[in-house]
Amino acid sequence: MNRCVIILPYYGRFPNYFQLFLNSCGANADFDWLVFTDDRMAYRYPSNVIVHYESFSDMQSRVCEAFDFAPEISAPYKLCDVRPMYGYLFRDYLDGYEFWGHCDCDLIFGDLSRFITDDMLDRYDKLFPVGHLALYRNTEENNRRFMLPLDGRELYREVLESPRSFTFDESYLSTNINRIYQTYGFPIYLRDRSGNVAFSNELIQLTRYDEELDTYLMEPPLRAVYEWDRGALRRWFMRLGVFEQQELMYLHFQRRKMRVDCDMDSDRFQILPGSFEPMPVEQVTEANIRSLRWRRRTDGMRHRIDMTLADMRFWWNRLHMAMNLLSHRKADR
Structure with a gap:
């Protein structure tokens, strides 16, 4: 068994290059992956990638049953906020692993062992500041650190009870898991190697x-x-x-x-x-x-139009998130 396992829940059709993603996982024999999905396409899963077929409602139930309040997980995209909680939610799958992690599937891996060294795994409880790949030490204490209050707020509960995105999994807004590690002085590796x-x-x-x-x-x-x-x-x-x-x-x-x-x-x-x-x-x-x-x-012009529209949608969503956060803070005063 490897030291690290990376968890990927994904519901809906995988990207058209998902097989290339899987092949890049397979080339990293020192890491394992757990995929939870409802996409039953006949992909060739490498031996270090284990797939569990389930529906998004199964994932919703997993989250709801883990807490004594009512999480609002209405769409798969909300799982970006849930990622720092995977060690707690998927603990039954993590026996024997020293680290667990989460990743996106719209990527191609290189040689992870050249960048994630034994020294880093020995020194840090969390590695990397971004959501498309992060690793956490697999201990009961570390897997519950997302519950620690931040600025006097039970941030994880706010994240789970709201349908909006907090980018809790990465350093974008101030409402993120990395600030919890920094605030409490937990060892975290914040250099972005992506x-x-x-x-x-x-x-x-x-x-x-x-x-x-x-x-x-x-x-x-x-x-x-x-x-x-x-x-x-x-x-x-x-x-x-x-x-x-x-x-x-x-x-x-x-x-x-x-x-x-x-x-x-x-x-x-x-x-x-x-x-x-x-x-x-x-x-x-x-x-x-x-x-x-x-x-x-x-077609350069067609590309620029498409990307301009995509940019506008992206930044409008980010502005909406920031305005909601500001409104929420004012309501707390």
Whole structure:
């Protein structure tokens, strides 16, 4: 048995590239996954990914039966707020594991063991500040820390009794699990090692949470070639005239439509802003990198319109969340 198991409840149809996601899990033999879903498509699940078929109502019942009040879990998206509670809710599945975690499925993993070291697992009770991948030490005390009051409020109860999103699982609004760990001085690793792809761009541009500034920063545009190769996720680029290679823990394609033009069983493929495609060269080199595609192949105007509308919907929802939070705080005074 591995030290870590990652829990993924998901209800509805998985993304069209879910098999590629599963293959990237399978390449990480040092980690296990537990998938709870109602999608019964005939995916090829690797031996370290165990699927449990259930309905969303089963998940709702699991949450409701765990608390002595009435949680409001009306839609699967609300599970983002529930993620820090998985160690408590799924404790019957966690015997023998030192760590449990949660992740999204709209991503491709690289070699996790290069980024999640034994030293980190020995030192920290929680790893990573974002919701698309986080790990928690599997102890009864740690699995209940989400219940600790924050600023004199039973935040977890407010989160569960409200249908709106609090982003309780990550450092976005102030109402998040990381602030509980910071407030009480619990050991937490807050460096963002993700490859979080900005969804409104025609190229792959990464954004990361900066723990010192407590905000998300986007890297400058970078002409880079991305490749998944037998479990390793890399990118190559030229910076100030120097040819560089960087290995990534994972890429997260939040709300980005991706076309699969490579074989689903391929052990090597290129990742472009809108597609997964066969790798056109045996090796990316300084001599050939400028000849390789790196932008989205699409109608640029149509893409910009689609992304502008998506941006407007996204930021309207965020504004609505912030206004609700402000209104709630005023009502508490």
